[in-house]
Amino acid sequence: MAIVEMELNKIRIDENRGEQVIVLKEKEGDRFLPIVIGIMEVTSIKMEISGVTTPRPMTHDLLVSTIAKLGAKLDRIVITKLEQNTFFAKLVLQIDSRFEEVDARPSDSIALALRAKARIFVEEQVLTRVSNNLE
């Protein structure tokens, strides 16, 4: 299945609905992918973007340092599907010469990708579906 590289475009607060929306944009194109995420995850993402550091590691920092301590790296994250308005994603970890995939929420995945400077992808079929819905 084809995957498309995305980048973080903006974080939007929908005050009417009380929702935080993270918007990814196609890196080599003009399609957008808005994802509703929780307040904790949006805070974690904002902290990373703003370069805020804390005396003790927050949960996503801990995940990144755990991956490093185990001799692995986060190669990429992929948003894999959309079911009943819920997005699913996976981490792709590289350890030695092999790759391992771990199921994750998009919000955790993006919070990690930004910290680990890993690339963000979405399955073409997910992007097609969501882009159509936006029109």
Next chain:
Amino acid sequence: MAIVEMELNKIRIDENRGEQVIVLKEKEGDRFLPIVIGIMEVTSIKMEISGVTTPRPMTHDLLVSTIAKLGAKLDRIVITKLEQNTFFAKLVLQIDSRFEEVDARPSDSIALALRAKARIFVEEQVLTRVSNNLE
């Protein structure tokens, strides 16, 4: 340095202060260690205790599955020090025959230990200090 095994005794909500306190108890003794933690971490701990499952992995579930996918296991967590009313902790991970330590907050550490069925320890000097303060 000596370490003492602890177990989760209770979770207490201090409504006056708006704080959540997790109380650890010495496994082979009567000393207690209360730790103030955040609302997200207390929720994560309560979900694990209550056996609540979610369609997608929450952040601590993701950390546990990442550790497993990388061929490691959480051997134990240790609460290592108390500085300016803030506790510090570490994860001790086993991978093959070696052990790796990762700095963490006690709240994340406990949320992970409960999921991974890993043992919970505290440095004797931390326990001594806090127990004295309680008297």
